Amino acid sequence: MDALTFAVQLLNGVQYGLVLFLVASGLTLVFGILGVINLAHGAFYMLGAYLAWAIAAYTGSFALAVAGALAISFVLGILLEEVFVKRMIGRDHLAQVLLSFGLILVIDEVRQIVFGKDVHSVAPPDWLRGSIQLTDVLSYPIYRLALCVACLILACVIFYVIQKTRLGMVVRAGAENRDMTRALGIPFDLVNRYVFAGGIALAALGGALVAPVSTVFPGMGDSMLILSFVVVVLGGIGSVAGAAIGALLIGLTDTFGKVFFPQFSSILVYVLMAGVLLWRPNGLLGKS
Amino acid sequence: MTRSTGTKAALALIVALAVALPFVAPGYYVQFASKAMLMAMLALSLNLVVGYGGMVSLCHAAFFGLAGYLLGLMTPEAAGASVWIALPAAMLGVAVVAAIIGALSLRTRGIYFIMVTLAFGEMLFYLFHDTRIGGGSDGLYIYFKPEFVLGGITLIDLENPRAFYWVALAWLVGAAVLVQAMVRSPFGHALAAARDNERRALSLGFPVFRVRLTAFVVSAMIAAVAGFFSAAQFGFVAPQMLGWHLSASILVMVVLGGMNSVLGPVVGAIALLGLEEVLKSNFEHWKLIKGLIVIALVFALPGGLKQLSAMMFPPSAAKEPAPANPKEAASHV
Numbered sequence: 001m002d003a004l005t006f007a008v009q010l011l012n013g014v015q016y017g018l019v020l021f022l023v024a025s026g027l028t029l030v031f032g033i034l035g036v037i038n039l040a041h042g043a044f045y046m047l048g049a050y051l052a053w054a055i056a057a058y059t060g061s062f063a064l065a066v067a068g069a070l071a072i073s074f075v076l077g078i079l080l081e082e083v084f085v086k087r088m089i090g091r092d093h094l095a096q097v098l099l100s101f102g103l104i105l106v107i108d109e110v111r112q113i114v115f116g117k118d119v120h121s122v123a124p125p126d127w128l129r130g131s132i133q134l135t136d137v138l139s140y141p142i143y144r145l146a147l148c149v150a151c152l153i154l155a156c157v158i159f160y161v162i163q164k165t166r167l168g169m170v171v172r173a174g175a176e177n178r179d180m181t182r183a184l185g186i187p188f189d190l191v192n193r194y195v196f197a198g199g200i201a202l203a204a205l206g207g208a209l210v211a212p213v214s215t216v217f218p219g220m221g222d223s224m225l226i227l228s229f230v231v232v233v234l235g236g237i238g239s240v241a242g243a244a245i246g247a248l249l250i251g252l253t254d255t256f257g258k259v260f261f262p263q264f265s266s267i268l269v270y271v272l273m274a275g276v277l278l279w280r281p282n283g284l285l286g287k288s
Numbered sequence: 289m290t291r292s293t294g295t296k297a298a299l300a301l302i303v304a305l306a307v308a309l310p311f312v313a314p315g316y317y318v319q320f321a322s323k324a325m326l327m328a329m330l331a332l333s334l335n336l337v338v339g340y341g342g343m344v345s346l347c348h349a350a351f352f353g354l355a356g357y358l359l360g361l362m363t364p365e366a367a368g369a370s371v372w373i374a375l376p377a378a379m380l381g382v383a384v385v386a387a388i389i390g391a392l393s394l395r396t397r398g399i400y401f402i403m404v405t406l407a408f409g410e411m412l413f414y415l416f417h418d419t420r421i422g423g424g425s426d427g428l429y430i431y432f433k434p435e436f437v438l439g440g441i442t443l444i445d446l447e448n449p450r451a452f453y454w455v456a457l458a459w460l461v462g463a464a465v466l467v468q469a470m471v472r473s474p475f476g477h478a479l480a481a482a483r484d485n486e487r488r489a490l491s492l493g494f495p496v497f498r499v500r501l502t503a504f505v506v507s508a509m510i511a512a513v514a515g516f517f518s519a520a521q522f523g524f525v526a527p528q529m530l531g532w533h534l535s536a537s538i539l540v541m542v543v544l545g546g547m548n549s550v551l552g553p554v555v556g557a558i559a560l561l562g563l564e565e566v567l568k569s570n571f572e573h574w575k576l577i578k579g580l581i582v583i584a585l586v587f588a589l590p591g592g593l594k595q596l597s598a599m600m601f602p603p604s605a606a607k608e609p610a611p612a613n614p615k616e617a618a619s620h621v
Contacts, residue, residue, distance in 0.1 A: 037399055039536070087587065093399050094344050098543060099586045101536040105579025113573060226410045226532070233403045266414035270407050274392055277404060281395045 004134060009255055015144055017251025018151035023206040023224055024231035024243045025158055026199030032175040032238025033195045036088050039100035041203050042225025043107040048073055048204025049216040050111055053120045056211075062125040066208045073204030077197030085196055086189070108218065117218050122211035143212050150209060155244065158202075162240055171195060175238050227254075230273050236286025245284055294601070299551065306457055310450045318449050322456040322521060324561045326514045329460050331541040331553035332467055333510035338539065339547030340471050341503050342483030344402045346535045347389060347409030348511050351382050353530030354412060355512035356519030358382070360428040361421075368432035368446075375434070379512045385412070386508030390501045409532050417527040427526030434520050446520060456517060460554070463510045468550045470506070479503050540582055546594030555593060
């Protein structure tokens with residue numbers, strides 16, 4: 001493998017890792033703050049992609065599609081928090097697993113009723129079409145570069161909000177000690193609601209942004225969900241920085257695994273996770 | 289622990305129904321009942337880990353499917369595999385895998401355990417999905433049912449649905465008796481003690497890790513028997529048999545029937561499969577209804593159908609001790 005091919009694969013791995021981070025950060029935040037394990041996270045990723053496809057097909061605008069997927073999923077998140085998730089806080093994990101499993105079935109079927117079960121593709125916006133010619137045989141799609149940049153910006157925004165803003169401070173305090181935060185008069189129910197809705201919106205945003213480079217299909221949330229879980233476990237539950245490290249590790253492992261061991265690339269990711277957990281049972285940046 | 293007369297009566301009724309069924313029901317229902325009993329066995333095995341051990345495992349479908357694949361890989365092209373060799377081999381294979389997965393997963397607690405078992409289950413899923421072992425994503429046909437042959441004589445012909453039914457029933461009863469004996473033994477009390485208060489169990493000198501691992505492996509071996517015969521029944525194995533959707537469905541069965549009893553998951557499995565069967569034949573979007581039922585179960589009936597029957601028929605004075613609070617169990621794992 002020459003240096004240029006290697007660089008392209010590296011870029012692919014980083015880009016994949018960044019998307020994974022976007023999706024997994026929502027999952028880890030929801031768990032860290034609400035203490036709720038959400039297996040339906042992948043379903044919202046899938047939903048985001050379908051919403052983006054539907055809106056793009058209707059309006060012809062990719063920007064509107066992404067914004068629409070984000071807004072709709074956020075509102076959906078607020079509704080779900082109000083109706084279901086609120087009642088799950090503090091209940092045992094088994095109940096949470098079952099609730100989110102039920103939600104997956106419901107979301108999947110509703111998606112099938114509304115959007116059907118066909119496979120779709122979404123066109124990137126005109127100005128991001130085409131690819132950069134690197135050599136005679138090697139080119140890189142511009143949209144993938146843009147996706148990289150967009151995810152990087154979003155990752156910075158997430159970090160900024162969590163590390164530097166008052167909202168982020170409340171969120172971090174909540175992840176650290178729920179009862180103490182509540183005792184200090186933080187309107188925690190409100191924080192929970194927006195964290196849940198925000199987490200889901202991040203998953204849907206990931207799905208919408210990925211739609212032009214992957215196809216939009218019913219089972220797309222499944223593999224993303226499991227990989228997000230691997231990322232969260234690797235990084236340490238509730239740790240956004242851990243999720244970032246985990247996501248990049250998984251993105252690179254998966255991409256280079258596909259290059260070097262095509263058949264075993266999916267398994268390689270789990271081997272990595274098992275190895276990390278043997279070394280640190282609570283993840284890389286997890287609290288013991 | 290004494291059983292109430294109600295439980296005894298229910299048990300007797302179930303056994304009577306199970307024995308009578310192949311004589312009165314049409315072939316389709318006999319096959320459906322066999323399938324339901326194998327799933328009941330799977331739910332029963334999961335309950336040993338979840339209900340009595342407080343370990344929410346999301347990889348039991350992987351043990352189930354792995355045993356099916358092992359049968360498929362051991363079945364010769366021109367004949368059925370010998371049950372005497374294939375079944376112990378499949379159980380042993382699954383036991384080894386479960387021991388490795390269990391030993392690694394049991395280093396973690398609570399939610400990490402859920403996620404780690406989920407990940408290991410998916411690892412096995414992708415092993416069969418992505419590589420050419422067992423036909424990749426297309427799966428594997430098992431053209432011949434395993435043979436119960438001794439000294440050249442076929443003892444049981446699994447091709448006959450009614451014979452298959454008796455085999456499935458016998459295994460289910462055997463598994464129920466085994467689990468019942470386990471949970472009533474000192475081993476079972478140690479397992480429950482570790483679930484209710486790990487620290488105290490440790491300080492009392494229970495080998496918590498070893499007890500949990502044993503329960504995990506035994507449970508996986510029961511799941512393996514269920515998977516072995518399920519694969520034999522359908523003559524086909526596919527990666528989806530190992531997927532986490534099935535693991536989650538079995539969890540639903542366990543909770544639906546009620547944890548902390550050996551019969552609960554059996555009732556839950558039969559109830560859920562029966563319900564699915566009815567929904568499938570009446571509604572195109574039956575999964576939507578299944579999802580809503582699962583959600584309703586979480587909110588309205590966290591104790592499962594047992595809770596429902598308790599509401600309809602207020603319990604008498606002679607009653608089993610109250611089941612341990614799962615919330616309490618979860619906070620200690």
